[in-house]
Amino acid sequence: KTVHEKWDISDQFAYPDCVRKLAVTINGHTPGPTIRAVQGDTVVVTVKNSLLTENVAIHWHGIRQIGTPWADGTEGVTQCPILPGDTFVYTFVVDRPGTYMYHAHYGMQRSAGLNGMIIVSVPPGAGPDVAEPFAYDGEHDVLLNDWWHKSTYEQAAGLAAVPIVWVGEPQSLLINGRGRFVNCSALGLASCNETHPECSTPVFAVVPGKTYRFRIGSMTSLSALNFEIEGHPMTVVETDGHYVKPFVVKNLNIYSGETYSVLITADQDPNRNYWLASNVVSRKPGTLTGTAVLAYYGGHSSPRDVPPTTPPTGPAWNDTTYRINQSIATVAHPAHVYAPPPSSDRTILLLNSQNRIDGRTKWAINNVSFTLPHTPYLVALKDRLQGTFDPRPPPETYNHTAYDVYGVQPNPNATSSNGLYRLAFGSVVDVVLQNANMLAPNNSETHPWHLHGHDFWVLGYGVGRFDPAVHPATYNLRDPILKNTVAVHPYGWTALRWRADNPGVWAFHCHIEAHFFMGMGIVFEEGIERVGKLPREIMGCGSSNGGHH
Numbered sequence: 001k002t003v004h005e006k007w008d009i010s011d012q013f014a015y016p017d018c019v020r021k022l023a024v025t026i027n028g029h030t031p032g033p034t035i036r037a038v039q040g041d042t043v044v045v046t047v048k049n050s051l052l053t054e055n056v057a058i059h060w061h062g063i064r065q066i067g068t069p070w071a072d073g074t075e076g077v078t079q080c081p082i083l084p085g086d087t088f089v090y091t092f093v094v095d096r097p098g099t100y101m102y103h104a105h106y107g108m109q110r111s112a113g114l115n116g117m118i119i120v121s122v123p124p125g126a127g128p129d130v131a132e133p134f135a136y137d138g139e140h141d142v143l144l145n146d147w148w149h150k151s152t153y154e155q156a157a158g159l160a161a162v163p164i165v166w167v168g169e170p171q172s173l174l175i176n177g178r179g180r181f182v183n184c185s186a187l188g189l190a191s192c193n194e195t196h197p198e199c200s201t202p203v204f205a206v207v208p209g210k211t212y213r214f215r216i217g218s219m220t221s222l223s224a225l226n227f228e229i230e231g232h233p234m235t236v237v238e239t240d241g242h243y244v245k246p247f248v249v250k251n252l253n254i255y256s257g258e259t260y261s262v263l264i265t266a267d268q269d270p271n272r273n274y275w276l277a278s279n280v281v282s283r284k285p286g287t288l289t290g291t292a293v294l295a296y297y298g299g300h301s302s303p304r305d306v307p308p309t310t311p312p313t314g315p316a317w318n319d320t321t322y323r324i325n326q327s328i329a330t331v332a333h334p335a336h337v338y339a340p341p342p343s344s345d346r347t348i349l350l351l352n353s354q355n356r357i358d359g360r361t362k363w364a365i366n367n368v369s370f371t372l373p374h375t376p377y378l379v380a381l382k383d384r385l386q387g388t389f390d391p392r393p394p395p396e397t398y399n400h401t402a403y404d405v406y407g408v409q410p411n412p413n414a415t416s417s418n419g420l421y422r423l424a425f426g427s428v429v430d431v432v433l434q435n436a437n438m439l440a441p442n443n444s445e446t447h448p449w450h451l452h453g454h455d456f457w458v459l460g461y462g463v464g465r466f467d468p469a470v471h472p473a474t475y476n477l478r479d480p481i482l483k484n485t486v487a488v489h490p491y492g493w494t495a496l497r498w499r500a501d502n503p504g505v506w507a508f509h510c511h512i513e514a515h516f517f518m519g520m521g522i523v524f525e526e527g528i529e530r531v532g533k534l535p536r537e538i539m540g541c542g543s544s545n546g547g548h549h
Ligand SMILES: O=C1O[C@H]([C@@H](O)CO)C(O)=C1O
Pocket: 164, 166, 361, 438, 445, 514, 515, 518
């Protein structure tokens, strides 16, 4: 079956937190429509760029694009941007059930509102390898976000300024695009409209005694979040399209780019309502709790009743151990274990550090800060265009025996490059992401890394310096979870493995919008010679003339 979507991208005034702000919208809305498909469906999204002066490109986050690497929607990597007035058609197959997302992958446009969910359901009568190993009576979908009042242009200019002008913590946390700016009416803002329907509190209705699947995705630009449904423990059953060995949490940590499915049972007093709460963790919070309401049917409460309690504020923001424990608990469901290859052909160690180039604050990987080329790699490599990117491969490792991950880098100066890593087709690659201290002392953040074109096995997490002679022996090779986005915890390391078996060119980057903008990413190529004929529509920029002369 084919699922058709027709999207018009335009700037609109929106009131996500009751404050008027220009947003990049899909068919007038932010977040955009949820794409609903069944495993095996072909999704065709016709995207018309009706922005006045801004390009666009849309990434299908978690969809591996097997056989369609040109549809990954990553500007500079897999396509030229879609110009204002132009239309681009994305066609791809959703080959696995699960909870996914989509978002702009051009500049900082994702943060301006261009994002949404993709839900791929299990076909009726699916076999045991696909069928969900859990049961539920109803489903609710929750897209979490953070939101600023400064435009993404102002934010981006601040990131590039000397010294950096950092936008700071978000003004609001959104649930399905709705939130509430804490000072809205108190500040007497002319742009504040607290009765605007776009910022009315989302309500999730439940019938007493029933079990619900909540699909939760995070599209935050910056914030690591903790999500809670007051009084309702959550059983984690899916993440990034893979079934999890169930475990119960009161508070779910979720990083930008991740999705989870949890089950809750509506077994509490039905005569009142309960809060859904989203709180910032890992950075010192400066934002009001994002809230929504869990409303019971059939009791004495009405869906509009505000819960009688104050919204939960979540665990201590700096309790890193608590978050690492959730990461470690997330392993494959026993009936859905896909064992990784027992060893790898190549190990790449990647130091994540905050650096400086010409006084600008940057993020670098092994002291190289990533920049996007003007000609998409996919076209440059497939069509053998010369001189479009730095042909020198970026470093495979850093001085891992001496580097003090707890200290401030003695020499923070870095270089920038648009070189990429080329993987032998079919080879098994291990990547270890090593976190470190930032430019300021005693600070290390959480970085959620997202890989395009693949899922990876998450083999292990550790705190402190990764030792290649010691830590691989501690890897979980028995039941590691497959994911497409994973946390690298403060001062910690995360070890990943995957097989380079998807012909194409794939970005791998921190999903914090500002951090990728500041260079925190790399790109992999594999099997370029196996990529089919490129559609001309991805060309037209840089040296890729798309057949126009
Ligand atoms: O990349 C970042 O820059 C700021 C700060 O380090 C400099 O202002 C911050 O909190 C980041 O995550």
